[in-house]
Amino acid sequence: MFVLRHARLDDLLDALKRRGFTLVGPVVRDGAIVYDVIASSSDLPIGYTHQQDAGSYHLIEAHDGAFFGYTVGPHSWKQYLNPPRTRLWKAKGSANGFEIVQENANVPRYAFIGVRACELNAIAILDRVFLQGSAVDFEYRRRREHAFILAVDCTRPGGTCFCASMNAGPQARSGFDLALTEVFDNGEHYFTVVCGSERGDEVLGELCLEEASEPERQAAKHSIEEAGRHMGRKMETAGLAELLASRVEHPHWEVVAKRCLTCGNCTLVCPTCFCSNVEDVTDLAGAFAERWRTWDSCFTLDYSYIHGGNVRKTAVSRYRQWLTHKLSSWHSQFEMSGCVGCGRCITWCPVGIDLTEEVRVLRDGATAVTIGTEKGVPDAKH
């Protein structure tokens, strides 16, 4: 573990720029902390924090000089790794058909600045979905393989945070190139730095940092431990996947559905929601055609449309799909939870639906009807 004085944060960012990375990090825009391209540490939301609760978000000037004194806003890194709109390919029409046009893929080499522990876990989940299944998503891989990840531990959890419940934070444990802990201690302002990859090691070598002293290590450790004790939300995860599978018929779904606007905000801000649609477009003459992939949401009616109608016609079925996918069937599909406890879906729900609360109520229910269990028999794949 090394120590980086706060005034030298730009030395680190410059070292990344010299390696050809485009820096993307938190900035203040439209009254919220969002992610965008940054030039230096002065673009960061220095001295800002935010207050979050179910359905509410307030940006606050704390005037404390902290670079990372907040948690996460509505954006997540998925918009860089799996952008809201991507062209999958383009084709040229011919008399009787078409041919695919070969293109140079110009994907920026991103360095993500200030990636939180929950988001490292979210990226690991997206990796599992797009890179480690039976097929590989080329678009995702192109963006992911070069990305440099500078993580930052959370020392001030937000009102809707529950990463500690999901075992996804507040400390960055893996999946980063470098990880910082921002420390204010006895008038000192510095970062402790941990290295997580060879690339990180190389960047660090250039900065010639000193080893962190024992009191500095202790101060960093203490800040993270404190954060773990002050999560705004909690979720009991023991046996949750099985429990939700057994709550497919439960009166509480109707209660949530009465509030749910099926707007899809939760799926847009969720750092792991990966569903997509495709759009086929042509020019007027039909000389060119393109296929675009766009983010989609299981809250739309069209999402489940097949000839003959929509599979999930009601808000009950759509909210249930989202919640049970995230916390239950995700385990069957990817051997992990789809939730990292970032709390975005709680904050950005216009009616303040709080999944930690919904889970609490569903846990207390008595109606047990299990779906999707395989009764210990081998899968139908041959």
Add this chain to the structure above:
Amino acid sequence: MIAVATDPMVPQPFRIHKTKPENADTFTFELAPVNGAKRSAFQPGQFNMLYVYGVGEVAISISGDPANPNTLVHTTRAVGTVTKRMKKLKGGAVLGVRGPFGTYWPLKEAEGNDILIVTGGIGLAPLRPALYYVLANRTQYGRVVLLYGARTPGDILYRRELESWRGKLDLEVHVTVDRATGTWRGNVGVVTSLINRAPFDPENTVALVCGPEVMMQFTMQELEKKGVPADHVFLSMERNMKCALGFCGHCQWGPKFVCRDGPVFRYDLVEDLLTRRGI
């Protein structure tokens, strides 16, 4: 450069060599790769994503003979934007093809059993390759029964083939329609009503079922009554699909991705999903 040839999202061009209208809204295409490349083999029950230039892509099951993978055969019903446009394509036109995808009918594992095929409407299309395979390997199976239900006599798919199959002495074919029209003097009623008259040994039967979901639900009930073990019953599901790779999320059915965990499922593994709405 993008490695176009290996990106599973990029369609490969196939030329239509033959078109055949099956009935008012259903048609069959025979396709071969434009670049002359050998077609990769498929298993009966699998599907392809078919792309109509500039219009869109749809999941369509393969309905040709697995012994002849170089000719790709698809039978499609024109019900949506893409399939309606597809229906207008003539021989020589080019379609995009991705696939084959998905699980398949367990024909190898079913050897030594009676084979009972229960289908409704266009559901016969994904089972035709299975029937071709079973007939080509006839000695490996016991009795083979095909039960087929269509809405009206005019909706009957592969009519000439059905008639020639019915002429075989080692294959039992029963057809029924929901509504008798014209000169029809055959069975009238739902396809499940044919199950009782079909000769098969329930305990040693593998049943392959494809049709509308409600038809499959009732078929499952009938098969259970007859004593066919649930783990000997297979069905093919349909869901909205955009990628066929497990990335778009649309085809989720409970914990299953129909595109890659299906479309062919063993009934006992999905029993509780099939009987529930809005999953």
